Amino acid sequence: TNYRKDGTPYQVEWQITPLSTDPDGKVTHYVSIQQDVTERLYSNEQMLLLSTAMEATSDTVLSTDTNGDIVYVNNAFEQQTGYKREDVIGKNPRLLKSGEHGADFYAKLWEQISSGKTFRATFTERASDGSYFHQEQTITPVKTRDGTITHYVSTGKDISKRVEMEHELQRLATTDKLTGINNRLRFEQLLEHELERGERYRRRLSLIMFDIDHFKIVNDTHGHEAGDNVLQDISRVVEEKLRSSDVFARWGGEEFMVLTPETDLQGATELAERLRVAIAEHNFGKSGPITASFGVAACQNDDTVRSLARRADRALYRAKDGGRNRVETENAN
Numbered sequence: 001t002n003y004r005k006d007g008t009p010y011q012v013e014w015q016i017t018p019l020s021t022d023p024d025g026k027v028t029h030y031v032s033i034q035q036d037v038t039e040r041l042y043s044n045e046q047m048l049l050l051s052t053a054m055e056a057t058s059d060t061v062l063s064t065d066t067n068g069d070i071v072y073v074n075n076a077f078e079q080q081t082g083y084k085r086e087d088v089i090g091k092n093p094r095l096l097k098s099g100e101h102g103a104d105f106y107a108k109l110w111e112q113i114s115s116g117k118t119f120r121a122t123f124t125e126r127a128s129d130g131s132y133f134h135q136e137q138t139i140t141p142v143k144t145r146d147g148t149i150t151h152y153v154s155t156g157k158d159i160s161k162r163v164e165m166e167h168e169l170q171r172l173a174t175t176d177k178l179t180g181i182n183n184r185l186r187f188e189q190l191l192e193h194e195l196e197r198g199e200r201y202r203r204r205l206s207l208i209m210f211d212i213d214h215f216k217i218v219n220d221t222h223g224h225e226a227g228d229n230v231l232q233d234i235s236r237v238v239e240e241k242l243r244s245s246d247v248f249a250r251w252g253g254e255e256f257m258v259l260t261p262e263t264d265l266q267g268a269t270e271l272a273e274r275l276r277v278a279i280a281e282h283n284f285g286k287s288g289p290i291t292a293s294f295g296v297a298a299c300q301n302d303d304t305v306r307s308l309a310r311r312a313d314r315a316l317y318r319a320k321d322g323g324r325n326r327v328e329t330e331n332a333n
Helices: 038-056 075-081 103-114 160-174 184-201 215-222 224-241 265-281 305-321
Strands: 012-019 029-036 060-065 070-073 119-126 132-143 149-158 205-212 247-252 255-261 292-298 327-330
Touching: 060 075, 103 119, 103 132, 132 160, 160 184, 184 205, 184 247, 184 255, 184 305, 205 215, 205 224, 205 265, 205 305, 215 224, 224 247, 224 255, 224 265, 255 265, 265 292, 265 327, 292 305, 305 327
Parallel strands: 292 327
Antiparallel strands: 012 029, 060 070, 060 149, 119 132, 132 149, 205 255, 205 292, 247 255
16 A cells, blocks of 8 residues: 555555676665556455345346356345256256246347346246246346447346235135135126127127025024035035136125126026036035026127126026026027
């Protein structure tokens, strides 16, 4: 460490070499060569500080070259993903792909970062053990002074708990607590979506509404716990008979709805009859035999959620007036 005239210090690399002009080899001179390395040492200190910070942070840090091959990962990356750095250096980050993001997502990512822009998104990734986790990631191009991209740096914050909580809140908001099927709010949203899709693509769509016969007697005779068990049993019986594309919901009380995309009135009526038989043949234990009445309506060109539900409801009440445990249809508006 040397000091300038004004007292400020600076760092030097100092080499002192002895010289001799004496025949006997006695040292007669010294040559001193000094090189100011203050800036270089400062840069090294900054790099050390940056490296220490990246290793200490709880956010994952991953860097790749322009080919997308990994050149650096930090400790948090190892802990989050389960991969050791020696296992991923030189490999492509696609080893973390979960399959949750489509080709368009990655095309947009590369288009943005290769043009020098930062890309931000929520990623669903897959760890080394096959488990999934969620990250808020920022991918930033690293450029030289002339603007040439040399590397990409990705930093990620683990938001798995937050995403899981959001999913759970979404489930609670759209699911009937007792039966575990869709609630009325969610069903109306899905029905609205299917009506729009059906109108746009001229797809067939039908609605089945059914109501448990004499459900009040079950509650009055055996108690509300038995009534709850009946509702749960019916939900399971019906779900087993439905396609994956059908939408099943509790409409309210002992009323249920089944939305059947790509199904005309005849197909929905046949399905309703199968559901009616399955309920009538099911053993409900101490609650005794249980039946249900069904109303079926096919979607018309100008139907809304309310008008389609109203027509299914009219058919349901005809089934009840006709003796219950039967299926009735509604054609006209």
